[in-house]
Amino acid sequence: MSTRADWTHLFAHRASVRGGEELAAILAGTPPGVLPLTGGFPNPATFATDVLGEIAARLLRDEPGVALQYTPVKGLPSVRDHLEERQEALQGRRPDPGELMVTSGGMECIALACAAMLEPGDAVAVEGPTYLGALMAFAGAEADVHEIPMDEDGLVVEALEERLQDGLRPKLLYVIPEYQNPTGRTLPLERREALVELCRRHGVLILEDVAYRELAWGGTSLPTLWSLAPDAVVQAGTFSKVFFPGVRLGWAAGPETVVAQLAAAKANTDQCAGALGQRMVEEYGRAGHFERELPRACALYASHWRALDGALRAHMPAGVAWTEPAGGFLTWLTLPEQLDATALRDAATGAGVAYVPGVPFYASGGGANELRLSFSALGEDDLAEAGRRLASVVRSAL
Numbered sequence: 001m002s003t004r005a006d007w008t009h010l011f012a013h014r015a016s017v018r019g020g021e022e023l024a025a026i027l028a029g030t031p032p033g034v035l036p037l038t039g040g041f042p043n044p045a046t047f048a049t050d051v052l053g054e055i056a057a058r059l060l061r062d063e064p065g066v067a068l069q070y071t072p073v074k075g076l077p078s079v080r081d082h083l084e085e086r087q088e089a090l091q092g093r094r095p096d097p098g099e100l101m102v103t104s105g106g107m108e109c110i111a112l113a114c115a116a117m118l119e120p121g122d123a124v125a126v127e128g129p130t131y132l133g134a135l136m137a138f139a140g141a142e143a144d145v146h147e148i149p150m151d152e153d154g155l156v157v158e159a160l161e162e163r164l165q166d167g168l169r170p171k172l173l174y175v176i177p178e179y180q181n182p183t184g185r186t187l188p189l190e191r192r193e194a195l196v197e198l199c200r201r202h203g204v205l206i207l208e209d210v211a212y213r214e215l216a217w218g219g220t221s222l223p224t225l226w227s228l229a230p231d232a233v234v235q236a237g238t239f240s241k242v243f244f245p246g247v248r249l250g251w252a253a254g255p256e257t258v259v260a261q262l263a264a265a266k267a268n269t270d271q272c273a274g275a276l277g278q279r280m281v282e283e284y285g286r287a288g289h290f291e292r293e294l295p296r297a298c299a300l301y302a303s304h305w306r307a308l309d310g311a312l313r314a315h316m317p318a319g320v321a322w323t324e325p326a327g328g329f330l331t332w333l334t335l336p337e338q339l340d341a342t343a344l345r346d347a348a349t350g351a352g353v354a355y356v357p358g359v360p361f362y363a364s365g366g367g368a369n370e371l372r373l374s375f376s377a378l379g380e381d382d383l384a385e386a387g388r389r390l391a392s393v394v395r396s397a398l
């Protein structure tokens with residue numbers, strides 16, 4: 001009989017500091033009967049399957065030599081050209097050749113920035129709280145992560161300024177300016193302008209994550225940090241929320257030297273994003289489907305939000321507060337101080353509702369009485385019921 005070998009002593013240190021149990025739990029889903037307010041997943045009703053099927057069939061029939069082949073590291077030239085046009089149409093500035101590359105999703109862009117820029121011990125500044133996947137990437141790069149506080153309007157720029165004046169020297173500032181994950185907050189224009197000016201002055205490269213930007217319920221968006229300061233910002237974009245995450249496709253736009261460095265890192269990992277997905281996004285975009293489909297998706301998420309918000313307003317006891325997003329999938333709920341969202345999770349699951357506790361979204365602790373709710377996936381009736389269930393759990397705990 002063979003004994004099982006123990007390989008764990010071979011594991012890299014960075015694998016053990018990465019964390020990620022919470023992310024794995026979100027991706028694993030919830031038990032039957034439990035209404036999930038967990039994953040930031042796009043609603044499958046927004047997947048334009050008929051159009052996608054027609055585009056995929058056409059590409060396989062007409063150009064298998066391109067769509068089923070490897071691509072250049074930075075992406076197919078026609079796809080890059082289309083993404084450059086999209087930047088111009090949506091953000092008012094066309095990247096120069098060399099300032100944009102295709103990535104295998106927004107998360108890959110963050111991972112490439114880590115691989116390309118960070119030595120162990122390098123300082124990175126983040127919003128507190130921020131996106132779990134980015135925190136895991138920075139931890140995996142063995143970065144020294146510094147949290148900058150937020151208020152209702154997002155990152156507090158004066159707080160960053162104080163930290164910089166006190167000697168903090170981050171290589172990167174990671175920021176999600178609209179409908180932030182996990183808080184749903186949006187950074188106002190004056191703060192955007194102040195932030196890019198401050199970071200320029202201190203030589204801090206901004207890593208701007210625009211994952212939810214195109215899901216603006218009111219239809220308009222503020223200028224991106226990249227459009228305000230293309231010399232000082234690398235933008236991580238994704239098609240996961242507006243197209244479909246199964247395609248694993250995004251982009252990086254930034255200073256040419258930095259994009260070249262990211263491309264060198266990509267050549268060391270998956271070498272290129274999938275050609276079929278690249279050509280599908282291009283065909284979909286050039287045919288105007290984003291303009292047709294996105295307003296529908298935004299209307300869906302806005303009505304989802306109203307259903308959840310209505311239930312929370314109707315049933316939550318006094319002393320509970322939550323953010324009011326103007327787009328995206330997420331709201332951030334603060335319980336009375338004495339309640340612990342992690343400890344309450346089992347009771348919530350027992351009552352048939354799941355959420356993500358706040359603690360893992362903070363780089364340096366805190367958030368015990370906070371939690372994230374996603375309203376993207378469930379329908380309106382389920383959201384109303386989930387809000388009611390959550391409120392009854394909080395009432396019982398008080």
Ligand SMILES: Cc1ncc(COP(=O)(O)O)c(C=O)c1O
Binds near residue numbers: 104131181211238245
């Ligand atoms: C803020 C943010 N950035 C990036 C991503 C990851 O995007 P992708 O699926 O393209 O890797 C997500 C996904 O939830 C996200 O919320």
